[in-house]
Amino acid sequence: MIDFYYWPTPNGWKVSILLEELGVSYKTIPVNIGQGDQFKPEFLAISPNHRMPAIVDHDVAGDPVAIFESGAIMFYLAEKHGRFMPTDPLGRKETLEWLFWQVGNLGPMAGQYSHFVNYAPKEEVYGHDRYKNEYHRCLGVLERRLTGREFILGDDYSIADMISWPWVLIAKAMGQPLDEFPNVVRWRAAVKERPAVQRGVDLGKDLRRSAPPSEEERKNHFNQTASTADQGT
Numbered sequence: 001m002i003d004f005y006y007w008p009t010p011n012g013w014k015v016s017i018l019l020e021e022l023g024v025s026y027k028t029i030p031v032n033i034g035q036g037d038q039f040k041p042e043f044l045a046i047s048p049n050h051r052m053p054a055i056v057d058h059d060v061a062g063d064p065v066a067i068f069e070s071g072a073i074m075f076y077l078a079e080k081h082g083r084f085m086p087t088d089p090l091g092r093k094e095t096l097e098w099l100f101w102q103v104g105n106l107g108p109m110a111g112q113y114s115h116f117v118n119y120a121p122k123e124e125v126y127g128h129d130r131y132k133n134e135y136h137r138c139l140g141v142l143e144r145r146l147t148g149r150e151f152i153l154g155d156d157y158s159i160a161d162m163i164s165w166p167w168v169l170i171a172k173a174m175g176q177p178l179d180e181f182p183n184v185v186r187w188r189a190a191v192k193e194r195p196a197v198q199r200g201v202d203l204g205k206d207l208r209r210s211a212p213p214s215e216e217e218r219k220n221h222f223n224q225t226a227s228t229a230d231q232g233t
């Protein structure tokens, strides 16, 4: 059994999609990031960067294994189950390149862009445009990679697709049209059709907030410093 520390956001969907694709049994433990669950000491013991997703794998020989960071979680699970990742050295290298690309580029740039689009309390033109352009640049990288390839690693759907797809799914909702990226559009639609992907994105969707963030949520989310975790909200 896997304990899955989760909140329904693009970073959470990466792992819910993989768990659904693998068909392994897991228990979802909601981490309400608006209410500050990510700073609770018991969660910090699993995820020291106080971000979800994280997992604890109990299906191991010794003590349960805790893993944080979506790229590490996905690499661990794909390797453990021998699925959704090539096994030859060059294929593994390419998988790692695209996992690192997502967690170091597409994810944070899209995440910061989303912050300026959805949550900035006043218009911040410089920050907004900086991350809009970086997100656009990343979409261009993906477009070139998918030109002549069905999926990011080539013929086979893999964790490289699962980790990047959620941040492309929400492009239009963030005001970024995809018309100039036809291969990204094709790939986005192909991945979206997979039943496991739909189940992954639907996981806990009733938890999603539709109202604007409260003052408490703003505080938890947007004014974090090194001392926030020490205060253990």
Ligand SMILES: N[C@@H](CCC(=O)N[C@@H](CS)C(=O)NCC(=O)O)C(=O)O
Pocket (backbone or CB within 6 Å): 009, 010, 011, 012, 033, 038, 050, 051, 052, 053, 068, 069, 070, 071, 103, 107, 220, 221
């Ligand atoms: N690099 C991390 C990013 C995870 C991340 O940023 N998660 C967000 C939700 S999308 C979170 O937990 N935010 C809590 C907060 O902002 O306090 C990963 O890929 O796992």
